[in-house]
């Protein structure tokens with residue numbers, strides 16, 4: 061039996077809770093949220109204890125794992141406390157608000173040697189495993205993603221000062237996969253605009269990012285908050301190698317070769333079962349996205365924000381180094397933006 065505590069009983073806390081409740085080998089023993097009624101709403105039906113303060117949850121002596129699903133600005137303290145307490149950590153994406161915080165979480169997790177996972181659930185899709193097989197040994201020419209969306213519905217994410225922008229919050233999923241397929245990023249250029257919905261909310265509504273990778277691949281990211289719900293254009297990631305186009309959308313993988321088109325329906329993502337299994341078996345190798353491997357996916361989105369703000373080509377390795385030193389410049393850009 062894996063005994064789990066939840067820190068944060070909002071949208072994602074409830075999502076993981078719903079899946080964990082259905083698992084025979086899991087017992088949810090406590091739920092912490094400063095909004096007491098939210099904690100009680102999840103705790104009561106499963107006989108768990110509700111807490112207003114996560115430190116009281118972590119003080120229990122029967123915890124095996126915690127889920128930290130607090131808003132991103134509040135990831136660092138509970139995540140570090142959980143690692144120091146020696147319990148396994150599932151942390152929602154992105155790892156943290158700043159690179160200094162993300163580095164501190166990764167250091168705490170590594171030092172404690174606890175099982176750890178980050179909510180980059182696209183990595184758990186069978187289609188992604190298939191893409192890795194198809195791309196093995198094949199140099200990638202181009203990665204291209206687009207994510208067309210509307211004004212974020214969640215108040216905390218709507219504005220760039222609290223949500224970090226669409227690249228930071230949403231496109232971080234396909235950009236994390238770009239790193240998985242093409243390796244580490246070398247340079248980042250970006251232009252953002254606040255144009256089509258100027259005055260409606262304080263965030264960029266158009267984002268264009270150009271990447272080069274150490275492997276020689278190039279990448280392109282185009283996202284928008286200017287559209288509407290139900291636009292019927294799914295987030296898409298294309299990966300192009302010699303005579304091979306792989307197109308990943310939320311439910312399927314399209315494989316185009318000179319021989320024709322093959323379409324694989326994807327079984328979908330599952331971050332919770334592998335995490336619980338990894339905790340039960342003390343086996344970190346079952347985890348697709350660790351805190352350490354996800355650190356630079358956060359860095360990539362912050363580098364894009366920074367590139368858009370300063371209008372210069374950002375050297376990614378240098379950006380990561382400066383971010384770990386706590387350089388304020390790598391926070392999500394809240395200043396002038398591209399315009």
Ligand SMILES: NC(=O)c1ccc[n+]([C@@H]2O[C@H](COP(=O)([O-])OP(=O)(O)OC[C@H]3O[C@@H](n4cnc5c(N)ncnc54)[C@H](O)[C@@H]3O)[C@@H](O)[C@H]2O)c1
Pocket residue numbers: 067068069070071072073092093094095098113114129130131132134138152153154179180181214216
């Ligand atoms: N994997 C995904 O696809 C995905 C999707 C949406 C959100 N997220 C991520 O999940 C995280 C949470 O997002 P959300 O939409 O669930 O937010 P939310 O606002 O719905 O829920 C957050 C909850 O955390 C609680 N909270 C705040 N401080 C706390 C503390 N110190 N201790 C305990 N609880 C605290 C809040 O009261 C709230 O109930 C964010 O990192 C977000 O980026 C991931």
